[in-house]
Amino acid sequence: MATARRMSAPIHGRAIAVLAIFAGLAGLLTLDAVHEGVGRILAAATPIVTSHPVLGPALFVLLAALSAMLAFLSGAIVVPAAVCAWGRPAAAGLLWLGWWLGGVVTYVLGRGLRAPAIRMLARAPALGKHLPRLPVELDWPMVLLMQLALPSEVPGYICGMMRVRFVVYASALALAEFPYAVGAVLAGDSIVQGRATWLLALGAAAAFAMALAYRLLHRALRRSP
Secondary structure, three states: OHHHHHHHHHHHHHHHHHHHHHHHHHHHHOOHHHHHHHHHHHHHHHHHHHOOOOHHHHHHHHHHHHHHHOOOOOHHHHHHHHHHHHOHHHHHHHHHHHHHHHHHHHHHHHHHOOHHHHHHHHOOHHHHOOHHHOOOOOOHHHHHHHHHHOOOHHHHHHHHHOOOOHHHHHHHHHHHHHHHHHHHHHHHHHHHHOOHHHHHHHHHHHHHHHHHHHHHHHHHHHHOO
């Protein structure tokens, strides 16, 4: 019972945090002054972005990759500008590519770590609470659940340290990041269009998906030998 309570805390905490952020943004969008201010910022930023057809997308992909590697950095803040500059499909593709590349880098870093560094990282809260419960060998479904349920920077380090085959990790990463990239772009487009209700619905869907994925991961870990 105590273990179940410890597992439920991050489920509820992350889901509530995501829902609160989206609700806050939706609330701000209902204010005309905020919506008009966002519109002015995007109107000023879009020509700057589109005037650099190579550098602009490259910087956006780099920022997305860094956001996948560092928990405190998020590339979502520039998604509305990307939507205005390149449209939803291109913005989603670039965001997905950046997140995928960032995940690959964390995998490579995790695979290259030596034993002392592994022991040090294992004591970090983000990694240490997950490593002891993982099976010796991670299969594709387990890696996919980890990608869907855990903070973006965690699975790459874990899979690298545990020597998961690259094709297994990379393919699971590619599939898991796709719905999140689409959702982030739809949320960015909602900000651009001032659709507060749609933004709140996307936040609720994201929070539910994260909580469901974490529960499924928890069940898979309990069933693993």
